[in-house]
Amino acid sequence: MIFGGTFDPPHLAHTTLPPIVAKMLGCELILYIPASINPLKTQTPPTPSVHRLSMLRLAIASIPNALIDELELHREGPSFTIDTLEALQNKYGPETKLHLLIGADAALSFEKWKDWQRILEMVEPIVMPRPPYDHATLIREFNSLFKPEQAAYWIAHIAEVPYLDVSASDIRQMLINGQDLSQFLLPEVAHYLKANELYQMTH
Ligand code: ATP
Numbered sequence: 752m753i754f755g756g757t758f759d760p761p762h763l764a765h766t767t768l769p770p771i772v773a774k775m776l777g778c779e780l781i782l783y784i785p786a787s788i789n790p791l792k793t794q795t796p797p798t799p800s801v802h803r804l805s806m807l808r809l810a811i812a813s814i815p816n817a818l819i820d821e822l823e824l825h826r827e828g829p830s831f832t833i834d835t836l837e838a839l840q841n842k843y844g845p846e847t848k849l850h851l852l853i854g855a856d857a858a859l860s861f862e863k864w865k866d867w868q869r870i871l872e873m874v875e876p877i878v879m880p881r882p883p884y885d886h887a888t889l890i891r892e893f894n895s896l897f898k899p900e901q902a903a904y905w906i907a908h909i910a911e912v913p914y915l916d917v918s919a920s921d922i923r924q925m926l927i928n929g930q931d932l933s934q935f936l937l938p939e940v941a942h943y944l945k946a947n948e949l950y951q952m953t954h
Pocket residue numbers: 755756757758759764765768852853854855856857879880881882915916917918919920921
């Protein structure tokens with residue numbers, strides 16, 4: 752199962768939800784793929800990848816079947832998922848079934864992704880509800896934004912996972928405000944970002 756993101760910083764939704772979904776789908780491996788530059792988030796450059804990678808390593812250390820693949824960090828330019836999937840399909844072979852785990856926000860804007868139709872031919876997506884889209888709201892959104900056949904497709908790919916009100920952007924803002932983040936970040940990640948003085952100014 753492929754789980755891409757900026758992980759800026761990695762938070763509890765990133766660490767608790769993918770193992771639940773992997774178990775539900777019977778996926779052997781969870782591949783965390785940190786993006787170099789998210790093509791849809793180019794206005795706000797992320798924290799240097801060396802820090803995001805270090806935090807992600809700490810965050811997933813205790814997930815037995817999780818690995819980080821750094822392929823997007825080693826590629827020039829924006830990180831397009833289609834390029835990543837082609838590389839991974841080559842690496843793992845055509846007989847390996849790939850699942851692509853994404854949050855509700857990503858699913859609702861999926862048609863902005865480069866070659867999104869080809870992506871759906873290569874992988875089976877699985878969508879996690881996240882604020883402001885709980886399960887019922889997400890079904891309504893798919894029905895109102897997409898054509899009936901496509902809405903039905905996405906609705907059939909919603910995962911039953913806990914609804915966690917956490918996002919990296921909220922965390923960055925809370926850090927600037929000096930708020931307590933212990934319920935959203937693993938202690939190791941909280942320690943790392945403090946020790947490295949990350950997120951002290953808006954970036
Ligand atoms: P930001 O707030 O900066 O947009 P983020 O919290 O969405 O960041 P990403 O690293 O971009 O973090 O997320 C990676 C993936 O995890 C995306 O598919 C995103 O939709 C999903 N995700 C993030 N937070 C949650 C959450 N609370 N519940 C479910 N999925 C989530």
